[in-house]
Amino acid sequence: MSVRAGIVVTGTEVLTGRVRDLNGPWLADRLLEFGVELAHITICGDRPADILAQLRFLAAEGVDLIVTSGGLGPTADDVTVATVAEFCGRELLLDPELEERIADILRRMIQRRTTSSTAVDFEAVLAANRKQAMVPVGAEILEPVGTAPGVVVPGTPTVVVLPGPPRELQPMWARAVATAAVQQATAGRTTYRQETIRMFGLPESGLAETLRIGEQSIAGFERMEITTCLRRGELEIVTRYEPDDVDVYAGLVGLLRDHHAREMFSTDGALIDDQVAALLSGRTIATAESCTAGMIAARLTDRAGSSAYVAGGVVSYSNEAKSDLLGVDAALIAEHGAVSEPVAEAMAAGALRRFGADTAIATTGIAGPGGGSAEKPVGTVCFSVALGDGTTTTRTLLLPGSRSDVRERSTTVAMHMLARALSGGDGD
Amino acid sequence: MSVRAGIVVTGTEVLTGRVRDLNGPWLADRLLEFGVELAHITICGDRPADILAQLRFLAAEGVDLIVTSGGLGPTADDVTVATVAEFCGRELLLDPELEERIADILRRMIQRRTTSSTAVDFEAVLAANRKQAMVPVGAEILEPVGTAPGVVVPGTPTVVVLPGPPRELQPMWARAVATAAVQQATAGRTTYRQETIRMFGLPESGLAETLRIGEQSIAGFERMEITTCLRRGELEIVTRYEPDDVDVYAGLVGLLRDHHAREMFSTDGALIDDQVAALLSGRTIATAESCTAGMIAARLTDRAGSSAYVAGGVVSYSNEAKSDLLGVDAALIAEHGAVSEPVAEAMAAGALRRFGADTAIATTGIAGPGGGSAEKPVGTVCFSVALGDGTTTTRTLLLPGSRSDVRERSTTVAMHMLARALSGGDGD
Numbered sequence: 001m002s003v004r005a006g007i008v009v010t011g012t013e014v015l016t017g018r019v020r021d022l023n024g025p026w027l028a029d030r031l032l033e034f035g036v037e038l039a040h041i042t043i044c045g046d047r048p049a050d051i052l053a054q055l056r057f058l059a060a061e062g063v064d065l066i067v068t069s070g071g072l073g074p075t076a077d078d079v080t081v082a083t084v085a086e087f088c089g090r091e092l093l094l095d096p097e098l099e100e101r102i103a104d105i106l107r108r109m110i111q112r113r114t115t116s117s118t119a120v121d122f123e124a125v126l127a128a129n130r131k132q133a134m135v136p137v138g139a140e141i142l143e144p145v146g147t148a149p150g151v152v153v154p155g156t157p158t159v160v161v162l163p164g165p166p167r168e169l170q171p172m173w174a175r176a177v178a179t180a181a182v183q184q185a186t187a188g189r190t191t192y193r194q195e196t197i198r199m200f201g202l203p204e205s206g207l208a209e210t211l212r213i214g215e216q217s218i219a220g221f222e223r224m225e226i227t228t229c230l231r232r233g234e235l236e237i238v239t240r241y242e243p244d245d246v247d248v249y250a251g252l253v254g255l256l257r258d259h260h261a262r263e264m265f266s267t268d269g270a271l272i273d274d275q276v277a278a279l280l281s282g283r284t285i286a287t288a289e290s291c292t293a294g295m296i297a298a299r300l301t302d303r304a305g306s307s308a309y310v311a312g313g314v315v316s317y318s319n320e321a322k323s324d325l326l327g328v329d330a331a332l333i334a335e336h337g338a339v340s341e342p343v344a345e346a347m348a349a350g351a352l353r354r355f356g357a358d359t360a361i362a363t364t365g366i367a368g369p370g371g372g373s374a375e376k377p378v379g380t381v382c383f384s385v386a387l388g389d390g391t392t393t394t395r396t397l398l399l400p401g402s403r404s405d406v407r408e409r410s411t412t413v414a415m416h417m418l419a420r421a422l423s424g425g426d427g428d
Numbered sequence: 429m430s431v432r433a434g435i436v437v438t439g440t441e442v443l444t445g446r447v448r449d450l451n452g453p454w455l456a457d458r459l460l461e462f463g464v465e466l467a468h469i470t471i472c473g474d475r476p477a478d479i480l481a482q483l484r485f486l487a488a489e490g491v492d493l494i495v496t497s498g499g500l501g502p503t504a505d506d507v508t509v510a511t512v513a514e515f516c517g518r519e520l521l522l523d524p525e526l527e528e529r530i531a532d533i534l535r536r537m538i539q540r541r542t543t544s545s546t547a548v549d550f551e552a553v554l555a556a557n558r559k560q561a562m563v564p565v566g567a568e569i570l571e572p573v574g575t576a577p578g579v580v581v582p583g584t585p586t587v588v589v590l591p592g593p594p595r596e597l598q599p600m601w602a603r604a605v606a607t608a609a610v611q612q613a614t615a616g617r618t619t620y621r622q623e624t625i626r627m628f629g630l631p632e633s634g635l636a637e638t639l640r641i642g643e644q645s646i647a648g649f650e651r652m653e654i655t656t657c658l659r660r661g662e663l664e665i666v667t668r669y670e671p672d673d674v675d676v677y678a679g680l681v682g683l684l685r686d687h688h689a690r691e692m693f694s695t696d697g698a699l700i701d702d703q704v705a706a707l708l709s710g711r712t713i714a715t716a717e718s719c720t721a722g723m724i725a726a727r728l729t730d731r732a733g734s735s736a737y738v739a740g741g742v743v744s745y746s747n748e749a750k751s752d753l754l755g756v757d758a759a760l761i762a763e764h765g766a767v768s769e770p771v772a773e774a775m776a777a778g779a780l781r782r783f784g785a786d787t788a789i790a791t792t793g794i795a796g797p798g799g800g801s802a803e804k805p806v807g808t809v810c811f812s813v814a815l816g817d818g819t820t821t822t823r824t825l826l827l828p829g830s831r832s833d834v835r836e837r838s839t840t841v842a843m844h845m846l847a848r849a850l851s852g853g854d855g856d
Contacts, residue, residue, distance in 0.1 A: 015466060017453025018657045018666075024471070025445025038443060039478055041471040043452070050467055050489075057485040061478075205556040208503040209549075227440040227474070227505065229447055238446065287722075287743065293729035294715075294722025297743040301721035304797050304831055312749035314742055315715065315725040321740035321783060325753065355749060369732050400537070402595065403732055 003189040004039045005031050005065040006058035006157075010080055011164055012045035014070070022166045023069040030173060031067075032240075035189035039063055046077040048086075055087040059157055064185050066157050067173075070164030072148035074128040081134060081151060084161050088153045090136040098141060098149060099133035105147050140179050142172045152176055158185035192240045195249065196269035199235040200416050202260055204228065207235060210259045218255065220248040232412045234272070235263075265419065272415045273299065279422035280309040286355035287313030288326055288347035290338065291365035291381060295411045311355040316347065322364075326350030339364050341382050341394045348386035358388030359422065361414050365399075367406045381410045385421040393421050431617045432467045433459050433493040434486035434585075438508055439592055440473035442498065450594045451497040458601060459495075460668070463617035467491055474505040476514075483515040487585055493613050494585050495601075498592030500576035502556040509579060512589050513564035516581045520562045526569060526577060527561035533575050568607050570600045580604055586613035620668045623677065624697035627663040628844050630688055632656065635663060638687045646683065648676040660840045662700070663691075693847065700843045701727065707850035708737040714783035715741030716754055716775035718766065719793035719809060723839045739783040744775065754778030767792050769810050769822045776814035786816030787850065789842050793827075795834045809838045813849040821849050 007027050013019040024041045031038045040058060044050035051071070058066050071080030085092045103126055110122065132148050135141060142150035145168040153159045160176045162169045176182055199207070207228060214221050225240040237256075241249050256264055265272065280300075287297045297313040300306055314325045319338055322328040328346040336342045347362035365381030372378035377398065384394040395417070399409045435455050441447040452469045459466045468486060472478035479499070486494050499508030513520045534553055560576050563569060570578035573596040581587045588604045590597045604610055627635070635656060642649050653668040665684075669677050684692060693700065708728075715725045725741040728734055742753045747766055750756040756774040764770045775790035793809030800806035805826065812822040823845070827837045 013655070015456065015469060016460060016655070017456040018655055020448075020453070025448070028443060028445040032444060039472065040482065041443060043469040043471075044467065053485075053489055054468065057481075061481055203553075205502050205553050208556050209552055211503075225440075227444075228503065229439075229441040231447070236441075236446070238441070238444075289722070292726070293738070294717070294725030294741065294743065297722030297745075298720075298726055298835075301743075301745065302832065302835075307745055307799075310721070310745045312743045312745040312753070313722060314753070315722065315729075315740045317725075317729065317735055317738045317740040318783075325740070325742070325782060354753060355746075371735075404730065405595065407726075407730075 003036045003065070003186045004061075004063045005036045005067065006040040006042065006061070006063040007031075007038065008051065008054050008058070008066060008068040009041065009043045010046060010051055010068060010070040012077075015043050015045045023162075023164065023169055026166065026170065027067055027069070027173065030177075032192070032194065034177065034186070035191040036065060036186055046071055046079060048079050048083045051080065051083045052087055055084065055159070059087075063157050065160065065182065067160045067162065067176075069162050069169055072132065072150070072161070072163040074132060074147075078131075080161055081136070084151070084153060084159050085136040088136060088155055088159060090138060090153065092134045092136055094130070095133050095135045095141070098135065099130060102129055102132055102144065102147055102149070105144065109147070140181060142175050142179075144168070145171050150176065152179045152181045154181035154184070156185075158182060190242060193243055193246070193249070194238060194240045196266070197237040197239075197253065197256060197264060198266035198269075198271070199237070199256075199260055199263040200233060200265055200272070200412075202235055202263040204230050204235065206260070207237070210256060213259075214252060214255050218248060218251040220245055221252070224248060224252065226252075232409050234412065265416070272412070272419055273303065275419050276300070276415055276422070277303055277306070277309075279419060280359065283309055283359050283422075284311050284355070284357040285309055285359040285361070285418075286311045286351040286357035288351035288360060288362040289313060289315050290317060290322070290347070290363055291367045292363045292407055292410050292414065293317060295407060296361060296363065296414050299411055299415065311357050314351060314354070322347060322350075326354065337376070339366055339376055339380055339382060341384070341396060344382035344384035345386070345392060345394050348384040348392065352386050352388065359418070360386045361418055362386075363410055363414060365406070365410060367403045367410075369403060379406050381406065381413070383410075383414060383417055385417050387421060391421065393417060431464045431493070431614045432489075432491045433464045433495065433614075434468045434470065434489070434491040435459075435466065436479065436482050436486070436494060436496040437469065437471045438474060438479055438496060438498040440505070442592075443471050443473045451590075451592065451597055454594065454598065455495055455497070455601065458605075461620075461622055462605065462614065463619050464493060464614055474499055474507060476507050476511045479508060479511045480515055483512065483587070487515075491585050493588070493610065495588045495590065495604075497590050497597055500560065500578070500589070500591040502560060502575075506559075508589055509562060509564070512579070512581060512587050516564060516583055516587060518564040518566060518581065520564055522558070523561050523563045523569070526563065527558060530557055530561055530572065530575055530577070533572065537575075568609060570603050570607075572596070573599050578604065580607045580609045582609035582612070584613075586610060619671070621671055621674070621677075622666060622668045624694075625665040625667075625681065625684060625692060626694035626697075626699070627665070627684075627688055627691040628661060628693055628700070628840075630663055630691040632658050632663065634688070635665070638684060641687075642680055642683050646676060646679040648673055649680070652676060652680065654680075660837050662840065693844070700840070700847055701731065703847050704728070704843055704850070705731055705734070705737075707847060708787065711737055711787050711850075712739050712783070712785040713737055713787040713789070713846075714739045714779040714785035716779035716788060716790040717741060717743050718745060718750070718775070718791055719795045720791045720835055720838050720842065721745060723835060724789060724791065724842050727839055727843065739785050742779060742782070750775060754782065765804070767794055767804055767808060767810060769812070769824060772810035772812035773814070773820060773822050776812040776820065780814050780816065787846070788814045789846055790814075791838055791842060793834070793838060795831045795838075797831060807834050809834065809841070811838075811842060811845055813845050815849060819849065821845060
């Protein structure tokens with residue numbers, strides 16, 4: 001019997017999308033690691049009736065643990081502790097020692113700021129913060145990281161009340177897990193393993209077909225929880241299973257490898273960016289970008305330490321730039337058009353030469369919405385990878401979607417072509 | 429009596445935080461614009477029992493409209509339409525015409541890909557996609573943008589079922605709003621006006637102070653709903669008000685202009701990207717990027733038609749690239765360091781010259797986490813804008829945050845420096 005949890009995220013600014021919720025996903029990860037199954041995340045504004053409704057919904061769904069985030073501040077719109085107390089049927093009482101500890105924190109904060117701020121009415125601040133020292137009877141207090149304490153209210157379900165700012169919530173979650181109430185509520189939890197496989201260039205329906213084969217051929221297949229997600233041509237396959245089912249998972253990996261060896265580029269969760277970075281160690285790369293216009297260079301330099309292997313690049317949006325900066329023969333452009341494999345190859349060769357690099361990637365394409373023709377429709381993109389040993393891999397793809405889709409997908413394709421070329425594949 | 433709505437986001441990858449939910453916040457914005465109050469967002473995995481529980485919870489809370497996102501794909505874990513049909517007590521029937529339209533879409537998709545891909549078992553693909561043509565009796569079909577159709581199921585509440593990918597969901601939401609069922613379910617909504625003002629370089633506390641003045645000095649101020657959001661140094665101020673309060677809003681705009689004329693760059697919601705694009709009309713721009721490494725070029729070319737004014741750029745990550753491709757004197761780098769105003773100016777001048785452009789922007793900085801020093805800490809970035817008439821604006825900033833924060837913030841600063849220089853400002 002597994003242990004289930006729900007998360008209640010409160011705050012009008014989060015509900016209305018003005019502030020992105022970082023706590024739901026972060027807590028989801030922690031619960032998973034902890035061996036607790038997350039069933040629901042609910043988000044509502046700072047209205048007691050809506051918060052109460054969500055707590056009651058989760059209790060009715062039989063969750064063992066509820067974690068709330070937000071609504072612990074000193075202002076009137078912060079109502080979470082009082083609402084949780086009502087939900088649990090516990091009285092709310094002032095804890096004088098906690099009040100004194102909050103007052104100490106405030107005193108230190110105000111002292112630190114007085115150089116740059118106007119005079120502070122300390123009594124008014126204390127009055128506003130007094131409500132933060134109101135605690136449901138029988139709850140365990142989680143000492144504040146900022147000024148807001150959290151609470152753990154034992155029961156069925158047990159409720160953990162945490163503040164909204166992630167830098168306060170995160171350390172306080174660790175304290176909450178250590179409380180007797182949380183340990184008891186989650187006593188029956190299961191530890192799962194979670195593994196990630198990544199594929200590139202396989203449609204979701206192709207994977208679905210292989211998984212149907214797995215259902216028939218792998219004993220215990222149904223005990224694994226497999227979720228798939230398609231993003232920019234990459235398919236992410238996340239599998240959760242109990243430690244005893246390690247052989248069942250090995251069967252799945254074998255099946256996927258048998259059917260999709262070519263598309264499967266990662267079985268350890270590593271991203272294509274990680275793989276390219278590792279493959280570029282000891283090398284020097286230069287980019288020559290037309291339709292992606294800097295996106296490949298930006299992606300390669302996204303990680304710390306990339307200056308060790310990135311020399312630079314040229315964004316050659318105009319034909320003149322292709323000729324002047326990359327040495328592409330103007331006659332070649334006139335003959336084949338700027339979007340053509342010969343021009344892509346000449347761009348990559350030019351980047352190798354101009355930057356003294358041993359690895360180069362070039363893109364030239366029609367991102368749209370204008371500029372397409374019957375022969376070269378919008379989405380046509382030519383790629384070329386050139387290596388210092390003279391190896392060149394060139395291909396043309398027709399990519400779907402909007403201008404921004406074509407540019408982003410092209411950037412991802414470029415990363416995969418680089419990885420294949422650098423690992424000795426045929427780049428196809 | 430206001431109209432209330434709930435959003436149900438489905439997908440194990442969203443619940444577990446592996447994929448960030450973009451649909452909840454986007455739909456929240458659209459509902460607000462539409463005059464509907466959002467009460468709850470709920471997120472669950474691809475489990476029919478959990479989805480059903482959330483739908484029933486929202487119905488019990490008395491919402492008039494439920495919008496779901498996700499779970500419309502061809503794989504077995506996509507269960508939203510069947511679950512909504514169960515919730516609404518409607519049978520699920522195959523729509524043969526819809527099935528044919530989906531088959532057409534798939535045929536075109538597969539034809540486009542066959543040049544570069546292996547043979548596809550079209551019948552297997554069709555079988556996997558057949559379930560996407562199952563529709564609850566009496567529902568209106570929302571034609572697919574990808575391969576997954578949506579549905580609108582009339583009733584109390586009315587349920588709008590949309591696919592998960594934002595580029596499919598967003599156009600399909602517009603179609604959903606136009607249906608008779610959604611119009612009827614939301615007949616009692618209030619229409620608000622919503623206006624957006626944008627500022628750059630003003631701290632949130634400075635704005636808060638000005639708004640306090642407004643509370644005292646502008647009659648009817650409290651009837652406006654003002655929300656502010658700080659993002660990458662830009663402050664977005666969104667105000668909702670009833671049409672009768674147009675003069676109250678004019679008072680707010682006047683107050684903000686009186687206090688922050690310098691920082692207020694947009695009163696019509698236009699983004700800095702829109703403004704730079706307009707200012708570049710008839711001009712030619714080139715970029716010379718070190719720490720931003722292509723991000724400015726990528727941002728300038730993000731919009732359709734940018735090839736009319738973007739010549740290209742150089743990503744000069746190494747010192748050699750700065751000298752070889754942009755003609756920056758190696759002695760200048762040796763004397764002042766690569767991250768210095770003289771080098772930024774020489775990069776901009778080099779970009780003007782090499783691309784035959786009349787506008788150039790250069791960045792050179794320390795994005796971190798390594799590479800900082802006491803004199804030039806991580807976050808130090810030098811910017812230079814050079815125009816064809818010889819005007820040059822150069823400045824150095826110390827930007828906070830992580831490597832990615834510094835790079836993104838630098839890109840935004842560059843856009844604002846360009847706008848100010850091109851509109852004849854002092855670029856400060």
